Amino acid sequence: MRILIILGSPRTTGFSAELAKLAQARATALGAEVKTVTLAQRAIRDCLGCFSCLRTGACPLDDDMPGLLAEMTAADGFVVVAGVRNEDVCALYKRFYERITYTLGFPLLLEDKHTLALSSVGFMGGKGASRRLLGLQDVCHTRLSGHLHFTTGIPTRPADARITARVDAAVARLVRDIERRAGRGPVGALSFATDRFIMRRFVFGRHPDVYAAVIRSWRQKGYM
Numbered sequence: 001m002r003i004l005i006i007l008g009s010p011r012t013t014g015f016s017a018e019l020a021k022l023a024q025a026r027a028t029a030l031g032a033e034v035k036t037v038t039l040a041q042r043a044i045r046d047c048l049g050c051f052s053c054l055r056t057g058a059c060p061l062d063d064d065m066p067g068l069l070a071e072m073t074a075a076d077g078f079v080v081v082a083g084v085r086n087e088d089v090c091a092l093y094k095r096f097y098e099r100i101t102y103t104l105g106f107p108l109l110l111e112d113k114h115t116l117a118l119s120s121v122g123f124m125g126g127k128g129a130s131r132r133l134l135g136l137q138d139v140c141h142t143r144l145s146g147h148l149h150f151t152t153g154i155p156t157r158p159a160d161a162r163i164t165a166r167v168d169a170a171v172a173r174l175v176r177d178i179e180r181r182a183g184r185g186p187v188g189a190l191s192f193a194t195d196r197f198i199m200r201r202f203v204f205g206r207h208p209d210v211y212a213a214v215i216r217s218w219r220q221k222g223y224m
């Protein structure tokens with residue numbers, strides 16, 4: 001079982017980094033093959049919105065994203081970690097997320113993978129955005145195994161035994177969900193099917209040339 005830990009905070013020695021280390025240790029102890037990717041150490045350019053990936057399946061920008069996309073498609077599950085900034089996910093993670101939206105999300109290349117989202121905030125805000133974006137929920141449709149949202153204070157308190165225990169339990173649940181290939185539950189399955197119907201009926205069908213690569217992927221999956 002391959003678990004990819006994605007550290008999205010630009011503060012590479014901060015609270016998120018501490019959570020990533022805890023997750024790495026726990027997942028490794030449970031027998032997973034674990035790798036941590038630090039987004040701050042990768043070259044990630046802004047998505048220019050040319051939409052050519054929808055048609056061709058590839059992005060014309062020259063940076064470290066192709067390697068990251070390959071690492072993500074090879075993984076069985078993710079632990080995605082980042083702190084809240086201005087009641088939202090931090091800009092570095094958002095930049096990365098925009099780059100996977102149409103390359104991995106629309107073609108549904110992550111739909112069978114499981115995700116644990118770990119976020120933190122100084123005092124308040126950003127919980128919903130963290131769950132949706134770190135959980136790779138909206139366009140990527142991964143199976144959300146869990147979301148932990150910690151309040152750290154400013155200055156940041158170090159992770160204590162209670163936090164370690166909660167991260168340990170959440171990582172164990174992620175490993176179990178991957179092993180069991182846990183489904184998304186009736187509500188999740190219905191919402192995913194509705195999304196697919198809307199996209200198929202009202203978006204792809206109207207512009208098949210624009211969405212050629214996405215349609216190819218959906219056909220391979222039997223969704224079209």
Ligand SMILES: Cc1cc2nc3c(=O)[nH]c(=O)nc-3n(C[C@H](O)[C@H](O)[C@H](O)COP(=O)(O)O)c2cc1C
Pocket residue numbers: 009010011013014015016017082083084085086087088120121122123124125152153154156
């Ligand atoms: C630019 C910036 C904006 C922030 N915005 C918020 C905020 O809106 N609400 C809040 O409670 N904490 C905010 N914080 C505090 C962080 O959410 C908190 O320190 C978090 O643990 C950071 O995780 P990190 O150590 O991984 O970077 C902000 C921190 C920074 C640097």
